[in-house]
Each structure stands twice: as C-alpha cells, then as structure tokens.
Amino acid sequence: MVSIGVTLLSGGLDSTTVSAYAKHRTDRLTALTFYYGQIHSTELDSARQVSASLGIRHELVDVSSFGKVAWYSALTSPDVIALPEERDASQMGQSIPSSYVPLRNTFFITVSAAYLESQALWAIEQEKLKADEIQATLFMAPNAIDYSGYPDCRPEFFEKMKEVLKYGSKLWSEYNIPMNIETPIIHLSKGEIVRWAKDLDAPLTNTWSCYQGGPEPCGTCDSCILRAKGFQEAGHPDPLLVRLKGGTS
Amino acid sequence: MVSIGVTLLSGGLDSTTVSAYAKHRTDRLTALTFYYGQIHSTELDSARQVSASLGIRHELVDVSSFGKVAWYSALTSPDVIALPEERDASQMGQSIPSSYVPLRNTFFITVSAAYLESQALWAIEQEKLKADEIQATLFMAPNAIDYSGYPDCRPEFFEKMKEVLKYGSKLWSEYNIPMNIETPIIHLSKGEIVRWAKDLDAPLTNTWSCYQGGPEPCGTCDSCILRAKGFQEAGHPDPLLVRLKGGTS
Numbered sequence: 001m002v003s004i005g006v007t008l009l010s011g012g013l014d015s016t017t018v019s020a021y022a023k024h025r026t027d028r029l030t031a032l033t034f035y036y037g038q039i040h041s042t043e044l045d046s047a048r049q050v051s052a053s054l055g056i057r058h059e060l061v062d063v064s065s066f067g068k069v070a071w072y073s074a075l076t077s078p079d080v081i082a083l084p085e086e087r088d089a090s091q092m093g094q095s096i097p098s099s100y101v102p103l104r105n106t107f108f109i110t111v112s113a114a115y116l117e118s119q120a121l122w123a124i125e126q127e128k129l130k131a132d133e134i135q136a137t138l139f140m141a142p143n144a145i146d147y148s149g150y151p152d153c154r155p156e157f158f159e160k161m162k163e164v165l166k167y168g169s170k171l172w173s174e175y176n177i178p179m180n181i182e183t184p185i186i187h188l189s190k191g192e193i194v195r196w197a198k199d200l201d202a203p204l205t206n207t208w209s210c211y212q213g214g215p216e217p218c219g220t221c222d223s224c225i226l227r228a229k230g231f232q233e234a235g236h237p238d239p240l241l242v243r244l245k246g247g248t249s
Numbered sequence: 250m251v252s253i254g255v256t257l258l259s260g261g262l263d264s265t266t267v268s269a270y271a272k273h274r275t276d277r278l279t280a281l282t283f284y285y286g287q288i289h290s291t292e293l294d295s296a297r298q299v300s301a302s303l304g305i306r307h308e309l310v311d312v313s314s315f316g317k318v319a320w321y322s323a324l325t326s327p328d329v330i331a332l333p334e335e336r337d338a339s340q341m342g343q344s345i346p347s348s349y350v351p352l353r354n355t356f357f358i359t360v361s362a363a364y365l366e367s368q369a370l371w372a373i374e375q376e377k378l379k380a381d382e383i384q385a386t387l388f389m390a391p392n393a394i395d396y397s398g399y400p401d402c403r404p405e406f407f408e409k410m411k412e413v414l415k416y417g418s419k420l421w422s423e424y425n426i427p428m429n430i431e432t433p434i435i436h437l438s439k440g441e442i443v444r445w446a447k448d449l450d451a452p453l454t455n456t457w458s459c460y461q462g463g464p465e466p467c468g469t470c471d472s473c474i475l476r477a478k479g480f481q482e483a484g485h486p487d488p489l490l491v492r493l494k495g496g497t498s
Contacts (some may be wrong), residue, residue, distance in 0.1 A: 110355045114315065118319060118322075151417055171351075
C-alpha cells in the first residue's frame with residue numbers, strides 16, 4: 001500500500017500538529033500553504049521551516065484572487081463589513097460570525113484535492129502503481145473553537161465534501177479510489193493539541209501563531225493568548241518562547 | 250422575489266446562450282470569466298462584448314494558480330501528459346480523456362458560488378431584503394459532448410455539489426437559501442443550442458469559439474468545425490462570419 005497525502009499547513013500550532021501526524025500516516029506527503037498578497041512573511045517562513053523539519057515537500061499556492069471573489073466578509077472586505085464583536089461563550093454557536101469567508105473551506109479542500117488527485121493519477125498512470133494499492137488523504141486542522149460557528153467546519157460538511165470528491169474526480173470514477181479528509185483535532189482543546197504535538201514530536205519551535213509579523217510574538221493578540229493557554233493547560237513551556245529567550249528547546 | 254445569478258461565461262457559443270437565458274431568469278446577474286496567463290485576448294474580448302450586449306456586470310477572475318495545482322492533465326502539463334488521441338464515437342464515454350483537469354468544475358463552481366453567496370449576503374445583511382424573497386442561482390454550460398467523458402459534467406456530480414453548497418455556506422445554514430446550479434444545455438445538440446440561442450436573441454455575433462486568437466476563426470480546429478456543424482444543423486448562417494465578411498447580421 002502506498003499512502004499519498006496532502007496537508008494544509010499555515011505554519012501555526014494546529015496545522016503543524018496535524019502535519020506531524022500526517023507524516024506518520026503517509027508515504028508521500030506534500031504540505032500546501034495558501035497565501036494572499038497581504039500575509040506577513042513570518043508565517044510563510046514558519047511553514048517552510050516546519051516542512052523542512054518534517055522532511056516533506058512544501059508548495060505555496062497563491063489564492064489572492066479568491067479573496068476578491070469571496071468578498072462579503074470582515075476578513076476580505078474590512079472596510080465594508082465590521083469585524084466580529086467580542087461574544088461571550090453563551091453566544092458561541094448561535095450565529096455565524098462576520099469573519100465567515102464564503103465557501104473558504106470548500107475552496108481550500110478543492111484546491112488541495114486537485115493536487116492530491118494529480119499526485120495519485122501520476123502514481124497510477126505514469127509510475128504504473130496498482131490502483132488498489134493507492135490511498136489518498138487530505139489532512140486539515142479545523143478545530144472545535146471554529147467549528148462552533150462556521151458551517152464549513154462541521155463534520156456534516158466534510159462528509160458532503162467527500163461525496164463531491166468522489167463524483168467529481170477521475171480518481172474515483174475510473175480507479176475507485178476515494179479521497180479521504182481527516183480532521184484529527186476537530187474535537188480537541190488547545191491543551192490537548194499541545195500534548196498530542198509533544199507526543200508526535202511536532203516541530204513546535206518553528207511554528208508561528210501571532211497575528212503580527214514582528215521579530216517575536218506580541219503576546220497580547222487573540223492568537224497569542226489562545227496559544228499561551230494551550231501550553232499552560234498542557235503543562236509545557238512554549239519552545240518558541242524558550243528559543244527566543246536564548247534557551248535550547 | 251429577487252433573483253440573484255452568476256453565469257460562467259467563456260465568450261463561446263454555449264456559455265453565451267446560457268447567459269442570455271440567465272438574463273431572462275434573474276434580476277441581478279454577473280458574468281464571471283476565468284482566465285489563465287496563456288489565454289488569447291480574443292476570447293476575453295468576446296466575453297466582455299457579450300456581457301455589454303446583455304447589459305450585465307462582468308468580472309474577470311485570475312485562476313492561473315489552479316493550473317499549477319491541478320497539474321496532472323494534458324491541458325495543464327502538455328509536456329508531461331499526451332493530448333487525447335482521436336477517438337471514434339464508439340469509444341466515447343468509456344474512459345476519461347487525458348484532457349481531464351482534476352476537479353476543474355468543482356473549482357469553477359466553488360469560486361462562482363463564493364461570489365454568488367457574497368452578493369446574496371450583501372442583499373440580506375446590508376440592503377435588508379427579506380431572506381425568503383431571495384433566490385440564488387449559478388448558470389453553467391456543460392454539454393452532452395463533454396458529459397460523455399468527464400466525471401464532473403454528469404448530473405449526479407451537480408447534485409452532490411449542490412449539497413456541499415448548502416452545508417458549507419452561511420446562506421443556507423443561517424438563511425435557508427440553497428444555491429441552485431442550472432445546466433440548461435446539458436442534453437442539447439449543437440444545432441439545438443444554436444436554435445435556442447436565436448429564440449433567446451443571444452448576441453452570437455460577439456462570440457468566439459476558435460482555439461486560435463487570429464483576426465478571424467481558422468475554420469479548421471475542432472471548435473470551429475463543431476460550431477459550423479451547429480449552424481448548419483440549425484439552418485442559420487453564423488452571424489460572426491456574416492459580420493466579418495462585411496454583412497450586417
């Protein structure tokens with residue numbers, strides 16, 4: 001059996017953990033990083049370093065045109081639509097926040113699956129591997145925190161998407177190979193993710209979570225706070241901070 | 250009822266006919282034209298002129314990065330994968346030709362639907378139109394000739410795709426509005442398409458079908474031959490050729 005995989009890697013904690021897991025699960029793994037014009041290079045550098053640490057192929061995909069098409073969102077049109085206000089926990093899951101980007105996960109999965117299908121068709125038609133010995137899997141890192149609000153982070157959505165990847169692909173129509181979508185951290189807390197990352201020996205030192213692109217994490221943005229909480233819950237120091245402070249982790 | 254639509258317009262005969270139909274069916278219609286780096290400008294000019302003739306909004310979407318991701322195809326990697334050989338009619342529908350581009354229609358529909366959803370969310374949340382008075386429809390021009398070979402041109406595929414557009418969108422999850430996909434010429438012959446285009450008063454003079462970007466159609470490529478056959482079957486002269494020869498049609 002030859003297991004071919006694609007992992008969606010932003011360079012943050014969650015997708016790095018999932019990518020480390022994917023590395024264990026596959027024989028041929030490629031990490032795809034989506035970038036828009038405006039993304040700061042710290043995050044791209046992290047994705048590159050994580051891929052190098054894991055010893056996997058890494059490809060950047062320019063998706064800036066999607067932001068223009070999926071324009072009705074606080075993320076793609078901050079001048080038109082207000083950013084989400086602070087909501088307390090009781091409001092979570094009751095309505096979809098304005099940071100929702102129309103069909104973003106449908107788009108990310110479709111683009112990643114087109115690459116995955118290409119890799120698998122190559123293996124069958126050019127390398128002449130047997131179709132019944134090929135497995136094809138997408139690895140993604142949606143998490144319960146997102147899943148409470150966004151429709152395209154719910155398990156039902158991923159089930160529907162798998163059906164489309166069957167009916168719309170040559171890989172299934174001609175070779176009977178489904179493309180699976182694995183979302184292994186969807187129900188984990190941030191602390192559980194950190195603990196699992198440690199077990200997997202994921203290269204957390206190379207990850208970047210801060211919304212800012214400075215030389216070190218700001219420590220005050222939502223993403224920094226969530227990350228700090230995760231390491232605290234897990235009872236581990238953050239190896240990125242240890243390294244920046246001159247430690248050796 | 251306010252009917253919002255997006256039509257996928259290449260500037261050729263089929264998508265122009267479908268767009269003319271979509272114009273009759275909607276109150277707010279936008280034509281999207283996908284372009285790659287290499288496309289000749291004649292086709293883009295046609296799409297612009299068709300949109301102007303129909304009096305609809307027209308947007309170009311750069312999808313050149315998708316060609317790099319969906320790389321295993323005779324269309325995206327002609328140096329790696331051989332172009333399809335001539336096949337007689339008895340072979341049609343038996344296997345998927347090498348011109349298949351991984352998940353192309355999944356990608357085109359997703360990008361178009363992200364725009365459609367944006368337009369509809371704007372109407373509800375900013376214009377304050379009532380959600381139960383909004384209809385949202387994508388119009389596409391796959392045809393029986395393609396449908397015999399490509400998995401993502403089959404009616405079953407479009408049904409699965411509609412499910413994803415429900416489960417993955419805010420438009421359905423929060424407002425109960427499905428995005429429909431209409432493929433009105435899927436079972437028509439080229440002659441029937443030409444006859445319908447005439448009934449719809451579609452601006453066929455502005456369409457371009459030739460694979461070459463010359464000042465006039467070559468008359469010898471597959472697309473020119475198929476187009477000529479359509480007009481012959483329908484018993485109409487091709488208004489593009491009439492115009493180029495100095496006529497007035």
